Amino acid sequence: MDTGLSSFVKKLPLITLPIHNIQEISRDTFIISFERTKEFLPGQVVALTLNESIPPRLYSICSSPDEFSITLLFSVKEGGILTPQLASLQKGDTVRVSGPFGAFLGDENPAWWIASGTGVAPYRSMMRSGLGVNKMLIHGGRTADSFYFHNEFLTAFGDNYVRCCSQEKGEGLYDGRLTQWLRNQSSLPAGNMYYLCGSAEMVVEVRDILISKGVGIEMIMSEIYF
C-alpha cells in the first residue's frame, strides 16, 4: 500500500502562480498576493502549498472580488511546515493554488462578524465587497499588533469594531479575551446572524456562549481553520 503524500498532493487540481506581493504586516503575519484567475465570492477560500511534499492548507481570501489579485493573510505557525517557508518567499517566487471554493458567504442582513487572529480575513473581503453595512466586527488577538487591517475596519465600522486584546493594554482596545467580552454582553441582538471564523477552540467556545445566551443554532455560521 502506497501511503505517500506526494501522490496525494500531485493529484490535487492546483496551478502554479507567481507571487505579486508578499509583505509582513505585523510580527510573523503576512499578506501574500497572486493573480486572480477565477471569479470568487467574498468569504471563499483557496488551498495553497509550495510543492508536492507539503499538503496544502486552506486560506480565506481577504481581498475583494473586484481586485486583480487574490490576497491571503497568514501567520507563521511555530513548528509548522508550510507557513515558515511561505514567509521566506519573495515577489516572483511561485506558489501552488487551487481555485476558490467554500460557502462561508456574507450577505447584506444584520450580523455580527466574530474572529480570532487571521480569522478576520474573510470579513475584510466581505467588507471590501460592500457587505459591511449592518455589521459589527469583534476581533480577538493576543497583542496590540494583531488587529490586522484595523485602520480599514475603524473607518468602515467605527464604534461597531471591537478589538479584544488578551495580553496587552492599549488605546481603543478592550482589555480581555473575546469570549470575556461576549460573556459580558447583557443581551445579544435578536434576529442577527453570527459569523465565527478562526481556530476551532475559539469557534467552539464562542458558539457555546452564543447558545447559552439564547442564540439559535440556525443563526450561527462557523468557519474553522482546519
Next chain:
Amino acid sequence: MEKTPLFGKSADELKEIVLQMGLPAFNGRQLTEWLYKKHARTFEEMTNLSKKTRSLLEERFTVGLTNFSNVQTSSDGTKKYLYPTSNQRFIEAAYIPDDDRATLCVSSQVGCKMGCLFCMTGKQGFQSQLSAGEIVNQISSLPERDQLSNIVYMGMGEPFDNLEEVMKSLQILTSEWGYAMSPRRITVSTIGMIPAMKHFIEHSECHLAVSMHTPFHEERKKLMPVENVYPIAEVVDVLRKFDWGKQRRISFEYIMFKGINDSPRHAKEIARLLGGMRCRINLIRFHPIPDTPLESSSEATIQEFREALLLKDLRTTVRASRGQDIFAACGLLSTKELVKMQTSDF
C-alpha cells in the same frame, strides 16, 4: 537526546534503521516481527537479537508502546481506555464486545479541529496529531487485543486531517509483515475531507464511513463547519465515481437529532442523494453532551425514519447504543483528564 520510538515504523523504515546502524538487514525483519507479531514491549524480550544489538538499539530508541492510564467499564461490557500521549495529553479507545465480535474504536488525533456542534471531543479543541505508532498502540496495548475482530477509526479526531499517519497505521495493520488484518475488518470514518478521502479510497481497501447527519447543505453548515468547504453533495459525487467492488463498504453515519434532522423531508432527501448507490445508513441515537442544545430523536421517530429509508431501498440500521453509562462515544473522559497546558488567547 530524546530516544525515537520504533513502534509505528514500517518494515522498510526498520530495515533502513538497522542498516544505518551498521547492522545486518535481517535484524530489521527480526525487529518487525518482535514489534508487530510477537508484541514485544522491551528490547530485552527480543531474544534472537544479540545482546550487543539490543544494547545498541536501547541507546538510541525506545520500543514505543504505552500502557493505558485509566479504564472505565460499562455495565454492558464496553470499556473505555485512556492512553497518555507523547505531549502529556490523553486519547480514548473504546472496546465494544458483542456476541460474535469485538470492536475497538481508536482515536487518530488528540482533540479535534472540526468543531462539529454535537461532539464532545471538539470542545477540547485540537491538541496534536497522533503518530502511526500512537494509533496502533491503542490496539497493541489493549488487554483484549487478541479478541478483537474489528477496528473502527471513529474515536477522537478526524482521521483524514492526519492522513499520513493514519495511512501508515493502516499499512501496519493490514500488511503481511504487520498485523496482517483483512482491510474488511477496518473502517475509517470521516466527515468528508474530499482530497484526503480520495487518496484513502485509492490507496487502501478498508471500509469507509461518512458522517452525514443531514442531507441539506444549509443545515449541515450549522452542524458541521466542514460543510462550508466540502459539501455532502460533493462528497457523495466523489464516492459515486469509484468502483467499490463487492466487498468494500461505504456507510453513512446519521445521528438523529430531535426536530433538526429527523423529518420525512430529510428521509426523502437522503433517498434522493444516495439513490442507486450501494451503501448502508447507520442511524445513531444522540447521547447528549454538556451544554448542548441538541436532543436525541425519540425511539418511535428513529424507527419511522428507518422505515422510510427502507421503503426507498436504502439499507438502514439503527446502531445499538453501547457504554452509555461511561460516555463511551463522546470524548468526555479525555476532556476531564486533559491538563490544560495552555491558555487560549483570543
